Amino acid sequence: VQLVESGGGLVQPGGSLRLSCAASGLTFSRYGMNWYRQAPGKERELVATISSAGGSTSYADSVNGRFTISRDNSKNTMSLQMNSLKPEDTAVYYCNAVRFDAIHWGQGTQVTVSS
16 A cells, blocks of 8 residues: 655745645545644644545644645545645645554655745
């Protein structure tokens, strides 16, 4: 199983980024998918969740209304559209796939929000 994140980078406050997660080696459409992030010196936190079919999503309060999670089961990909970025959104962002006891992680992509 491989999860590969992309799309991170440096952006100014108020800007936007779109993260992608490409999955292989698993039946993608059977997995719930999540985005987590971890800032320096802080614990990893759940940012957004999407159900296996994509019909249900949820967000951390800190990003609700600014971030949008989506998935394309035909392409085995998941995305996180991040708008109105704030310096406190700076972190390494990880995608995560979960099905019962099976949990898989990507290697992470750095997002830095700074002027």
